[in-house]
Amino acid sequence: MNGVREVAVISGKGGTGKTTITASLAMLMREGVVVDADVDAPNLHILLQPHVEEEHRFMGGFVAEIDPDLCESCGRCHELCRFGAIVPPKGEGAYQVDPVACDGCGLCQLACPTEAVRMVQKEVGWWYRSNTERGPFFHALLRPGEDNSGKLVTQIRTAAQEFAKEKGLKRILVDGPPGIGCPVISSLTGVDAALVVVEPTPSGVHDARRVVELTNSFNLELYLLVNRFDINEQIAEEIEYWAKEQGIGLAGRIPLDPRIPQLLSEGKTPLEAGGEVRATLEGLYQKLFDQKGR
Amino acid sequence: MRITVASGKGGAGKTSVAVSLALAAKRESLLVDCDVEEPNAALLLGAEPLKSESATIPVPEVNEEICTFCKECSKACRFHAIMILPHKAVVFDKMCHGCGVCSFVCPENAITEVPREIGKIVWGEAKGVRLLEGRLNVGEAMAPPLIRQVKAKMEESEPPLVILDAPPGVSCPFVETVKGSQFILFVVEPTPFGYHDFELSSRVVVELGIPWGVLANKCVKGESEGIVEKMEELCSSKGGTMLGKLPFSLYVARGYSKGDPMVVADPSLEPLFSQVLDRIQEKASRGEAR
Numbered sequence: 001m002n003g004v005r006e007v008a009v010i011s012g013k014g015g016t017g018k019t020t021i022t023a024s025l026a027m028l029m030r031e032g033v034v035v036d037a038d039v040d041a042p043n044l045h046i047l048l049q050p051h052v053e054e055e056h057r058f059m060g061g062f063v064a065e066i067d068p069d070l071c072e073s074c075g076r077c078h079e080l081c082r083f084g085a086i087v088p089p090k091g092e093g094a095y096q097v098d099p100v101a102c103d104g105c106g107l108c109q110l111a112c113p114t115e116a117v118r119m120v121q122k123e124v125g126w127w128y129r130s131n132t133e134r135g136p137f138f139h140a141l142l143r144p145g146e147d148n149s150g151k152l153v154t155q156i157r158t159a160a161q162e163f164a165k166e167k168g169l170k171r172i173l174v175d176g177p178p179g180i181g182c183p184v185i186s187s188l189t190g191v192d193a194a195l196v197v198v199e200p201t202p203s204g205v206h207d208a209r210r211v212v213e214l215t216n217s218f219n220l221e222l223y224l225l226v227n228r229f230d231i232n233e234q235i236a237e238e239i240e241y242w243a244k245e246q247g248i249g250l251a252g253r254i255p256l257d258p259r260i261p262q263l264l265s266e267g268k269t270p271l272e273a274g275g276e277v278r279a280t281l282e283g284l285y286q287k288l289f290d291q292k293g294r
Numbered sequence: 295m296r297i298t299v300a301s302g303k304g305g306a307g308k309t310s311v312a313v314s315l316a317l318a319a320k321r322e323s324l325l326v327d328c329d330v331e332e333p334n335a336a337l338l339l340g341a342e343p344l345k346s347e348s349a350t351i352p353v354p355e356v357n358e359e360i361c362t363f364c365k366e367c368s369k370a371c372r373f374h375a376i377m378i379l380p381h382k383a384v385v386f387d388k389m390c391h392g393c394g395v396c397s398f399v400c401p402e403n404a405i406t407e408v409p410r411e412i413g414k415i416v417w418g419e420a421k422g423v424r425l426l427e428g429r430l431n432v433g434e435a436m437a438p439p440l441i442r443q444v445k446a447k448m449e450e451s452e453p454p455l456v457i458l459d460a461p462p463g464v465s466c467p468f469v470e471t472v473k474g475s476q477f478i479l480f481v482v483e484p485t486p487f488g489y490h491d492f493e494l495s496s497r498v499v500v501e502l503g504i505p506w507g508v509l510a511n512k513c514v515k516g517e518s519e520g521i522v523e524k525m526e527e528l529c530s531s532k533g534g535t536m537l538g539k540l541p542f543s544l545y546v547a548r549g550y551s552k553g554d555p556m557v558v559a560d561p562s563l564e565p566l567f568s569q570v571l572d573r574i575q576e577k578a579s580r581g582e583a584r
Contacts, residue, residue: 105372105391144494178462179467203337
């Protein structure tokens with residue numbers, strides 16, 4: 001897109017190694033921007049050690065608030081609310097909103113005969129433009145428990161794309177979240193390619209298939225890498241066979257190597273394990289970013 | 295009694311622990327898979343689906359014969375789910391929260407709500423454990439509406455013990471799952487990533503005021519010790535309970551890779567899970583949380 005190649009790393013299942021692999025790719029990348037789109041539980045900053053240059057508030061959806069002085073306890077809001085977010089008073093007194101349950105739809109405000117309800121926009125997180133030893137890094141943190149993660153992912157990806165364009169950078173690497181829901185969808189819209197990191201277990205395969213099904217709605221190149229493949233080589237082969245049949249590019253295999261968690265605990269990436277692990281990661285980078293003279 | 299098994303970071307062993315607890319509970323229990331985006335409990339339990347029903351949310355259908363294209367609905371919709379063009383009403387189904395605002399404001403009564411399927415609710419059973427699973431349709435963006443419906447179904451015939459398998463993460467799907475639980479068991483891998491996400495999720499449960507505890511999983515001699523200490527400190531400072539430390543076991547990992555939960559891969563773990571359940575019951579009934 002516009003001379004900038006954007007690649008997202010996804011998995012379906014959590015804990016397959018997305019962030020570890022993304023950090024390794026980030027270390028190999030030149031002229032690129034890195035984005036941590038797992039805004040709910042971001043981890044990439046732990047390895048990339050960013051210096052924050054800009055911090056921004058992120059405003060999310062709305063939450064209803066009832067003014068107890070205006071509330072006449074008619075209960076209309078409670079009748080209509082579909083999210084169980086209106087709490088009736090125990091005896092007399094005003095109705096109250098449960099902000100955790102509140103969906104922010106505003107039906108209570110529309111229905112209230114005394115205009116006792118106001119809708120307040122929530123500050124639900126922060127996003128950052130930072131610098132790392134390897135270049136610019138966009139990341140965010142959604143306040144624990146909040147929603148609108150998809151919107152926050154879109155925000156940092158847009159900021160990264162604009163930054164890349166402005167600075168003439170050619171690549172954007174996105175560390176995606178687990179699952180198939182809104183933050184994953186927001187991580188995939190408009191990317192050129194996605195890498196699925198799969199673990200060779202029944203759960204890993206089940207989840208990878210669902211996220212691959214999700215990618216069918218997008219026009220993108222798809223690649224697959226089997227992480228910790230030697231936990232079950234039979235399943236590793238089966239998933240690779242399936243991937244080939246689906247037209248998914250095979251991007252390599254990484255073994256369960258005890259040096260990797262050791263390196264991670266020291267804040268280093270698996271690249272430092274050298275040998276075949278490093279070679280696989282370098283090959284992966286090539287495949288995702290440097291093929292055909294990209 | 296509802297126990298939610300959560301983790302913050304994915305891949306810590308939530309589902310394996312949840313299934314293992316359900317198998318260890320030698321009493322009538324129900325396992326509820328709330329990880330509706332990627333439900334795995336059925337796989338680990340070895341449960342075949344017995345009954346499946348459609349989970350729907352109401353979305354607007356505009357009768358264009360009655361509609362005057364006044365745009366009141368699109369102005370009132372906070373989710374950009376309905377757009378009114380000069381002679382056409384367009385509904386973006388997947389953005390719709392099913393809140394009912396549009397039909398409420400329509401001055402012509404031109405909007406009816408029709409059910410749209412977002413996923414399935416599936417009953418299963420295996421090895422003496424009943425399973426209730428929510429399975430979000432691929433392409434649906436929002437997990438919480440389906441999680442709510444799964445929990446409502448759970449309430450229709452709730453046994454004395456319910457174990458909920460939560461989704462990974464710390465945001466709305468996780469919160470939707472843990473609301474209403476009497477205890478939250480975090481399964482945490484003692485790595486820098488695992489600890490980071492666990493700390494984030496502990497903030498939510500402390501705010502919600504629900505008693506909680508931790509099971510450290512896949513502990514490796516040397517590397518993990520510092521982080522296990524941090525976990526213990528977090529427990530003491532925030533009112534949680536350290537309930538156990540499971541070592542990393544290649545044996546359990548390979549068993550898992552064949553689809554076995556912990557207690558099936560290593561039956562010697564069963565007494566530990568029974569003990570964890572007993573301690574949780576004890577903590578929850580004392581309502582231990584600040």
